[in-house]
Amino acid sequence: MKIGVFVCHCGTNIAGTVDVEKVAKAASGLANVKYSTTYKYMCSSPGQALIWDVIKEKALDRVVVCACSPGLHEKTFRKCLEDAGVNPYLIEIANIREHCSWVHRDMEQATRKAIAIVKLAVAKVSRDKPLEKTYISIEKKVLIIGGGIAGIQSAIDIAFAKYPVVIVEREPSIGGKMAQFDKTFPTLDCAACILTPKMVTVSQSKYVTIHTCSEIEEVSGHVGNFTVKIRKKARSVDLKKCAGCGACWNKCPAKTASQFDMKLGKRTAIYVPFPQAVPNAPVIDRGNCLYFKTKKCGICQKVCPFGAIDYDMQDEIIEEKFGAIIVATGFTQFDHSVYGEYGYGKYKDVITGLHFERMVNSSGPTGGKVLRPSDGKEAKDVVFIQCVGSRDEQKGVSYCSRVCCMYTAKHALLLKEHNKDAQAYVFYIDIRAAGKNYEEFVKNVQDKHGAVYLRGRVSRVFEKGGKLIVRGADTLSGAQIEIQADLVVLAAGLVAQPDAAKLAQTMHIPYDKNNLFTEAHPKLAPAETITSGVFLAGACQSPKDIPDTVATASAAAAKVLGLLVQDKLEREPLIAKVDRILCSGCKACYEACPFHAIEMKEIEDRQLKRKRTVAEVLEGVCTGCGNCTAVCRMSAIDLEGFSNRQIMEQLGEI
Amino acid sequence: MTKEGWEPNIIGFLCNWCSYAGADLAGTSRMEYPPNIKIIRVPCSGRVNPLFVLKCLMNGADGVLISGCHIGDCHYSEGNFHARRRFAVLKRFLEYLGLDPRRFQMSWVSASEGDKWSKLIKELVEEIKTAGPNEVTGDD
Numbered sequence: 001m002k003i004g005v006f007v008c009h010c011g012t013n014i015a016g017t018v019d020v021e022k023v024a025k026a027a028s029g030l031a032n033v034k035y036s037t038t039y040k041y042m043c044s045s046p047g048q049a050l051i052w053d054v055i056k057e058k059a060l061d062r063v064v065v066c067a068c069s070p071g072l073h074e075k076t077f078r079k080c081l082e083d084a085g086v087n088p089y090l091i092e093i094a095n096i097r098e099h100c101s102w103v104h105r106d107m108e109q110a111t112r113k114a115i116a117i118v119k120l121a122v123a124k125v126s127r128d129k130p131l132e133k134t135y136i137s138i139e140k141k142v143l144i145i146g147g148g149i150a151g152i153q154s155a156i157d158i159a160f161a162k163y164p165v166v167i168v169e170r171e172p173s174i175g176g177k178m179a180q181f182d183k184t185f186p187t188l189d190c191a192a193c194i195l196t197p198k199m200v201t202v203s204q205s206k207y208v209t210i211h212t213c214s215e216i217e218e219v220s221g222h223v224g225n226f227t228v229k230i231r232k233k234a235r236s237v238d239l240k241k242c243a244g245c246g247a248c249w250n251k252c253p254a255k256t257a258s259q260f261d262m263k264l265g266k267r268t269a270i271y272v273p274f275p276q277a278v279p280n281a282p283v284i285d286r287g288n289c290l291y292f293k294t295k296k297c298g299i300c301q302k303v304c305p306f307g308a309i310d311y312d313m314q315d316e317i318i319e320e321k322f323g324a325i326i327v328a329t330g331f332t333q334f335d336h337s338v339y340g341e342y343g344y345g346k347y348k349d350v351i352t353g354l355h356f357e358r359m360v361n362s363s364g365p366t367g368g369k370v371l372r373p374s375d376g377k378e379a380k381d382v383v384f385i386q387c388v389g390s391r392d393e394q395k396g397v398s399y400c401s402r403v404c405c406m407y408t409a410k411h412a413l414l415l416k417e418h419n420k421d422a423q424a425y426v427f428y429i430d431i432r433a434a435g436k437n438y439e440e441f442v443k444n445v446q447d448k449h450g451a452v453y454l455r456g457r458v459s460r461v462f463e464k465g466g467k468l469i470v471r472g473a474d475t476l477s478g479a480q481i482e483i484q485a486d487l488v489v490l491a492a493g494l495v496a497q498p499d500a501a502k503l504a505q506t507m508h509i510p511y512d513k514n515n516l517f518t519e520a521h522p523k524l525a526p527a528e529t530i531t532s533g534v535f536l537a538g539a540c541q542s543p544k545d546i547p548d549t550v551a552t553a554s555a556a557a558a559k560v561l562g563l564l565v566q567d568k569l570e571r572e573p574l575i576a577k578v579d580r581i582l583c584s585g586c587k588a589c590y591e592a593c594p595f596h597a598i599e600m601k602e603i604e605d606r607q608l609k610r611k612r613t614v615a616e617v618l619e620g621v622c623t624g625c626g627n628c629t630a631v632c633r634m635s636a637i638d639l640e641g642f643s644n645r646q647i648m649e650q651l652g653e654i
Numbered sequence: 655m656t657k658e659g660w661e662p663n664i665i666g667f668l669c670n671w672c673s674y675a676g677a678d679l680a681g682t683s684r685m686e687y688p689p690n691i692k693i694i695r696v697p698c699s700g701r702v703n704p705l706f707v708l709k710c711l712m713n714g715a716d717g718v719l720i721s722g723c724h725i726g727d728c729h730y731s732e733g734n735f736h737a738r739r740r741f742a743v744l745k746r747f748l749e750y751l752g753l754d755p756r757r758f759q760m761s762w763v764s765a766s767e768g769d770k771w772s773k774l775i776k777e778l779v780e781e782i783k784t785a786g787p788n789e790v791t792g793d794d
Contacts, residue, residue, distance in 0.1 A: 103772070625697050625733050626700065
C-alpha cells in the first residue's frame with residue numbers, strides 16, 4: 001500500500017493558521033504513507049497535475065488530500081485519481097480548512113488538530129476499497145397518476161419529446177377538477193375552452209395511453225425500473241366499440257344525482273360525466289343501474305347500435321414497467337360539514353365554491369343561473385365566506401389554500417355578470433392575491449363590480465322567513481353585522497385526496513401531517529421526491545392555482561425527460577452491501593430502511609443444503625444512508641465508503 | 655484529579671447533510687471554537703453503530719457527540735429517528751456500564767446553524783472538562 005498525502009495551503013486560508021509543512025512532515029511518518037507534500041492551491045490545475053505526477057512517479061495507490069470540505073472538491077480529486085489510473089474511490093479528504101484553520105486561532109493548537117485530522121483520513125483511506133460506479137437500465141416509459149390539468153400537461157410535454165406515457169385516472173374521464181370550473185381567474189377564460197383542447201391533444205397523441213376508471217394497485221422496483229399494477233375497473237362499456245353516440249344514456253330510465261354537477265343536477269345510470277369527456281364514452285354506475293339492481297332492464301344494451309354494452313365486464317389488472325412516475329393526483333374540497341354554525345347540510349341554500357362553479361356554468365345544472373337550491377328562485381343577495389377550513393387549526397388545516405381569495409372574487413364578479421341586480425358580500429380574514437394581475441383583479445371586483453368586502457368571521461348562519469341570516473363581525477368598523485342572504489357560498493379550502501396517504505405508502509414517498517406529498521427539497525427540488533424516479537406535479541404537493549399547477553407539471557416533465565434521455569443511469573457505488581454468508585435473514589435492515597431498498601430473498605444454501613432467506617440490496621433504490629448497517633446484529637450488511645472497517649480504523653487513531 | 659495540561663479529546667460523528675455542513679458553515683463564517691473535537695463524517699446519524707461510541711470511549715476519548723439533522727428534517731427522512739431511539743437506550747446502558755453519561759451526547763444541528771455548532775462545542779468542551787479525563791482504560 002502506497003499512500004500519498006497532499007497538504008493544501010489554500011493561499012493563507014489554511015497556511016495562515018496551520019503549519020502545513022509540519023503537517024506534511026507528520027503525515028510522512030504515518031503507516032503506509034510513502035510520500036507527502038504541500039502546495040499552494042491543490043485544487044488548481046497545477047495542483048492536480050502535481051498529484052497526477054506523484055501518483056505516476058511513486059506508484060501511489062491511495063491518496064489523502066488535506067484541504068477544504070469534501071463537499072467542495074472531493075469530486076475534483078476523484079477525477080484526478082481516475083485520470084492517473086487509480087480507482088477514484090481510493091481517496092479521502094482531510095477537512096483542515098472549515099473544521100480547523102478557519103475556526104481556530106492558535107497556530108500550535110490548530111496544527112496539532114490538523115495532524116490529528118490527517119491521521120484519521122490516512123487510517124480511513126487504508127481501508128478504502130476500489131469501487132465501481134453502477135449502471136442501471138431505464139424503461140423509457142412514464143406513468144402519470146392523475147389525469148387532471150397537471151397530469152395532462154406533464155403528458156403533453158413528455159409526449160412532445162416522443163416518449164410513451166400512460167395516464168391512470170380513476171374517474172371515467174380525464175380533466176380533473178378544472179373540468180368542473182366555469183371561468184378561470186384573473187383572465188376569465190372559460191375553463192373548458194382552455195382545458196378541452198389539451199384533453200383532446202393527449203387523447204390523440206400516439207405516445208399517450210389513457211386508462212380511466214383505473215387506480216394504482218401496487219408499485220415495486222426503483223428508478224428506471226418500476227413495476228406497476230393498475231386496476232382497470234369494469235366500465236361495462238367496451239371503449240373499442242363505443243362511438244359515444246348517446247343512444248344509451250338518452251334512453252336510460254334510472255336517474256341519480258350527478259357528482260360532476262355537485263349533486264345540483266341529475267344524470268342517468270349510464271352516463272358521460274360531462275359532454276367533452278375524454279374518452280367520449282359512457283360508464284355504467286352499477287350501484288344505480290336497474291339491470292344490476294334487478295336484472296330487469298337492459299335497455300342500453302338493446303339500443304346500442306355498436307354492441308358496446310357489456311354487463312359481464314370484469315375488473316382488469318394491468319402490469320406494466322415504467323422508468324419514472326409523476327404523481328399528479330390533485331386535491332379535494334375541504335369537508336366543511338364540521339362548521340355547523342354555517343348551516344351546511346341543514347340549509348339547502350348554503351353551498352360551496354364548487355357548487356357555485358357548476359351553477360354559473362352555462363352548461364351546468366341551472367343553465368348558468370344562480371338559483372337557490374331550496375326553491376329554484378334566483379339569488380340576489382349572496383354572502384361568500386372565505387377561509388372555510390383553511391387557516392383554522394381548530395377545525396381545519398393550518399395552511400392557506402392560496403386560491404380561495406381569487407376564486408371568491410371571481411364568483412362575486414360572475415354573480416354580477418349573471419344578474420345585474422345581485423349583490424355580493426364577502427367575509428374575509430385577509431385578502432391574499434399574490435400573482436400576476438391578481439391584486440388588480442380583486443380591486444376591480446371591489447371597485448367596479450360593487451362587491452362588499454367585510455373583514456371578519458361569520459359567527460352563525462340561520463334561516464328566518466325564507467332568508468338566510470348571516471351574522472358576523474366587521475372588525476374594521478367594529479360593528480356586528482347581519483345580512484339577509486338568498487344564498488351563502490362557503491369558500492372551502494383545498495385538502496389532500498382522502499386516500500393520499502395510502503397512495504404515498506404504495507409509492508414509498510413521504511407525506512406531511514396534512515397528507516400532502518413532500519417534495520425532496522422545499523426550495524431547490526420542488527418537483528422531486530426523495531424516492532428517486534418519482535416526481536410531483538400540481539396540488540397533491542400543496543394547494544396551487546392553475547398557472548402554478550401547469551408550471552410544476554412541466555417541471556416534473558422536464559425532470560423525467562432528463563432521466564429518460566440517459567442511456568443508462570449512473571449510480572454512486574456508496575451503497576449498502578450484504579454478506580450473504582453472515583446474513584441471518586432477521587429482517588432488521590428491511591425494517592430500518594427508509595427507502596424500501598432491501599428485499600428478502602430466498603437462496604439455496606449449499607453448505608446447509610437447504611433454502612434460507614437473506615437480505616438483498618436493490619442497488620437502484622439504495623441511497624447509502626447506512627441505517628441498515630447500524631441495526632444489523634450479524635454485521636452482515638455494510639456501507640461502501642463508510643464501512644465498519646473504515647470507521648473502526650479511524651477510531652483506532654483517536 | 656485533573657491532570658496538568660489535560661484537554662478533552664472529543665469525537666464527533668456528524669451526518670453529512672446537516673451537522674457536517676453546519677460545522678462547515680461555522681468555518682466559512684469564522685466562528686471560533688475550541689480545537690478539542692475531531693469530526694468523523696457519516697452519511698446519516700442513523701449510520702452510527704453503538705459499537706463506534708463504545709470503541710471511542712474504550713480508546714480513551716473523553717467525550718462522544720452524535721449530531722444529525724433536526725428531527726423531521728432528516729435527509730433520509732427517518733434516519734435520525736432511528737438514531738435518537740437507539741442512543742437514548744445507549745446512554746442508559748453507558749451509565750449501567752459505569753461510564754459518566756455526560757461523555758455521550760446527541761445534538762441536532764442544521765446546515766444553516768454554524769453559530770449553534772460553535773456554541774455547542776464550547777459548551778460541550780466545558781461539560782467534558784467538568785467530567786474530567788476518561789480513565790476507563792486505566793492508563794495514566
